[in-house]
Amino acid sequence: MRILSISSLGALMCTAAGLPISETAEHVIVPRTVVLDGQRLVDAKSQLRRGNHRLKAALDHLTAQADSWMNQGPWMVTAKDDPSPNDTIHNYISQAPFFWPNPNSADGCPWREKDGVYNPDSDQYPDRMNANRMFNSTYVLSLAWYYTGKAAYAKHASNIVRTWFLDPMTAMNPNLDHAQLVPCSSLGRSYGIIDFSQEYSAVLDAIAILSTGAPGWTTSNTVAFQDWNHRFLSWLTESSFGKAESSNAAEHGTYANMQITALALFTGNMSLAAATSEFAKKLINSQIIANGSQPKEISHTRSFHYANLNLGAYLRWALVAKKVGVDLIAYKGPQGQSIFEAANFLIPAAVGGQSEWSYEELDFKPYASTDNLDAAADVGFYQAKKVLGKLPPPPGGNIFSLRPAPQQLDSIIKIQ
Ligand SMILES: *[C@@H]1O[C@H](CO)[C@@H](O)[C@H](O)[C@H]1NC(C)=O
Numbered sequence: 001m002r003i004l005s006i007s008s009l010g011a012l013m014c015t016a017a018g019l020p021i022s023e024t025a026e027h028v029i030v031p032r033t034v035v036l037d038g039q040r041l042v043d044a045k046s047q048l049r050r051g052n053h054r055l056k057a058a059l060d061h062l063t064a065q066a067d068s069w070m071n072q073g074p075w076m077v078t079a080k081d082d083p084s085p086n087d088t089i090h091n092y093i094s095q096a097p098f099f100w101p102n103p104n105s106a107d108g109c110p111w112r113e114k115d116g117v118y119n120p121d122s123d124q125y126p127d128r129m130n131a132n133r134m135f136n137s138t139y140v141l142s143l144a145w146y147y148t149g150k151a152a153y154a155k156h157a158s159n160i161v162r163t164w165f166l167d168p169m170t171a172m173n174p175n176l177d178h179a180q181l182v183p184c185s186s187l188g189r190s191y192g193i194i195d196f197s198q199e200y201s202a203v204l205d206a207i208a209i210l211s212t213g214a215p216g217w218t219t220s221n222t223v224a225f226q227d228w229n230h231r232f233l234s235w236l237t238e239s240s241f242g243k244a245e246s247s248n249a250a251e252h253g254t255y256a257n258m259q260i261t262a263l264a265l266f267t268g269n270m271s272l273a274a275a276t277s278e279f280a281k282k283l284i285n286s287q288i289i290a291n292g293s294q295p296k297e298i299s300h301t302r303s304f305h306y307a308n309l310n311l312g313a314y315l316r317w318a319l320v321a322k323k324v325g326v327d328l329i330a331y332k333g334p335q336g337q338s339i340f341e342a343a344n345f346l347i348p349a350a351v352g353g354q355s356e357w358s359y360e361e362l363d364f365k366p367y368a369s370t371d372n373l374d375a376a377a378d379v380g381f382y383q384a385k386k387v388l389g390k391l392p393p394p395p396g397g398n399i400f401s402l403r404p405a406p407q408q409l410d411s412i413i414k415i416q
């Protein structure tokens with residue numbers, strides 16, 4: 001059973017159906033975030049008020065990021081010209097990013113996968129790029145509103161979410177039937193679920209933040225958004241693509257199951273959230289080995305990117321699982337495998353750069369580990385704590401202290 005602080009207990013008692021309707025004795029509503037720890041946001045806000053310099057520096061980065069989104073969006077799946085391959089323009093559509101036409105055939109068929117080599121033509125379908133703009137902007141704008149109280153941030157975030165998910169004219173259908181299609185061979189694949197699972201859980205936290213009373217976001221918006229997520233979760237757990245992605249043995253499976261856990265908690269399916277949290281232990285046993293290497297990830301041509309990608313899913317998953325009483329941080333597999341060892345494995349290259357990394361990496365990004373090691377240090381990993389001052393900040397600056405959960409900092413999707 002998790003122990004609730006008085007203020008978070010107060011918030012929970014006042015929020016039947018997930019709707020904050022009343023304030024606690026301390027006059028603070030704790031955001032019911034599913035990845036982030038809501039109480040940590042409350043604490044950071046009060047420390048900012050008391051003039052904490054480190055947090056103020058992070059806030060300057062956060063507001064600069066938020067400002068950069070103020071004149072962009074909202075985006076919508078219905079903006080594309082061509083509704084194919086399905087007749088409904090309300091379906092999300094993307095093309096597999098690493099597939100290329102066959103140079104030896106007149107029609108380019110069959111397409112071939114080149115691991116880690118992004119095909120810019122896949123961006124002819126605008127939904128993936130726009131979804132990533134939507135994920136990032138929603139999160140950054142909601143956080144910026146939370147810490148500054150500037151209504152314009154919350155109103156823009158609310159408009160972005162309503163347009164993408166809720167407005168009947170523009171709303172996305174809650175499925176990924178046509179994500180990561182491959183020309184000549186498929187109209188969509190289970191692998192396309194990662195288009196959402198990598199970052200979508202941040203939007204759930206953004207809405208939990210806006211639901212503490214943000215201008216522009218209403219309780220009926222919360223109800224409608226809950227309903228969308230209920231249907232999306234059913235698709236993820238019941239469709240053949242959803243089942244295939246959740247059974248994937250590598251990072252696709254980690255992200256799919258982390259996303260299901262987050263959605264289960266968000267929609268109030270506690271038994272599903274607890275069961276999927278337990279399942280993480282099986283994946284740790286099979287994906288991480290005793291010395292912290294992740295062989296399935298290291299085998300990619302972008303091994304540092306993939307090792308960080310998968311570790312980021314575990315670190316986020318651990319934050320969700322903690323809320324349903326499952327401790328993934330303390331968990332050790334039969335050979336001693338753990339999230340801690342996986343983080344530890346990346347430290348030399350995170351600090352020393354590519355010369356400290358002995359595996360193939362086509363495009364080494366020195367900051368790829370920074371959020372992961374911040375997150376590892378935050379949950380008490382001593383080796384990560386020791387190197388915090390030596391980690392290169394990501395583009396846009398380090399905002400970890402204001403949203404203590406890792407994001408993937410070296411996404412293959414170039415949103416700006
Ligand atoms: C098209 O989309 C609708 C609504 O999501 C879905 O019911 C239908 O199965 C899809 N058709 C194909 C061919 O994927």
Ligand SMILES: *[C@@H]1O[C@H](CO)[C@@H](O)[C@H](O)[C@H]1NC(C)=O
Pocket residue numbers: 237269271272
């Ligand atoms: C929770 O999820 C499980 C598995 O998908 C499902 O069978 C069950 O009906 C859900 N419970 C609720 C209350 O939605």
Ligand SMILES: *[C@@H]1O[C@H](CO)[C@@H](O)[C@H](O)[C@H]1NC(C)=O
Pocket residue numbers: 289291293
């Ligand atoms: C980690 O362990 C595996 C399996 O024993 C081994 O092949 C690999 O070389 C080790 N890597 C390091 C960096 O120690």
Ligand SMILES: *[C@@H]1O[C@H](CO)[C@@H](O)[C@H](O)[C@H]1NC(C)=O
Pocket residue numbers: 065066068136137140394395396397407408409411416
């Ligand atoms: C989100 O967008 C901001 C503004 O463009 C950018 O600085 C930041 O790096 C992005 N965050 C992630 C995790 O990609």
